[in-house]
Amino acid sequence: MKIVSACLSGVHCRYDCQAKTRVDVADMVKRGEAIPVCPEQLGGLTTPRPPAERIGDKVLTNGGADVTAEYQRGAEEALQIAKLCCATEALLKSKSPMCGVGKIYDGTFSGNTKPGDGVFAELLKKHGIKVTEID
Numbered sequence: 001m002k003i004v005s006a007c008l009s010g011v012h013c014r015y016d017c018q019a020k021t022r023v024d025v026a027d028m029v030k031r032g033e034a035i036p037v038c039p040e041q042l043g044g045l046t047t048p049r050p051p052a053e054r055i056g057d058k059v060l061t062n063g064g065a066d067v068t069a070e071y072q073r074g075a076e077e078a079l080q081i082a083k084l085c086c087a088t089e090a091l092l093k094s095k096s097p098m099c100g101v102g103k104i105y106d107g108t109f110s111g112n113t114k115p116g117d118g119v120f121a122e123l124l125k126k127h128g129i130k131v132t133e134i135d
């Protein structure tokens with residue numbers, strides 16, 4: 001079983017209420033091969049919500065609000081779902097401060113990226129779940 005970023009499967013869960021649908025990912029969910037999760041929503045953040053980026057050891061919105069605790073809680077809850085369905089792999093939305101793998105937005109809200117993982121991707125790696133980015 002795989003975990004996938006819910007926005008890739010067509011769920012309108014991004015900060016701006018949009019999805020980033022990938023038909024191949026949605027088809028995996030339809031075939032029962034993958035479970036969609038949105039860790040930002042699972043952490044209690046609203047939709048829509050202000051965009052946020054990783055800055056140092058915190059996650060801050062573009063207005064300066066500290067949403068680190070919500071990100072940590074959401075990543076833990078999504079990990080719990082991954083464990084419940086015995087997921088061994090996760091396909092995650094690229095560049096997101098929560099789901100990004102290997103590169104994430106750089107904290108300047110300019111669209112530029114820096115090396116690093118999102119909070120959820122980092123946690124999955126720590127628990128031995130393979131993570132792959134999907135653009």
Ligand code: SF4
Nearest residue numbers: 005006007038093099
């Ligand atoms: Fe998509 Fe992940 Fe962001 Fe949710 S937390 S909107 S699943 S990238």
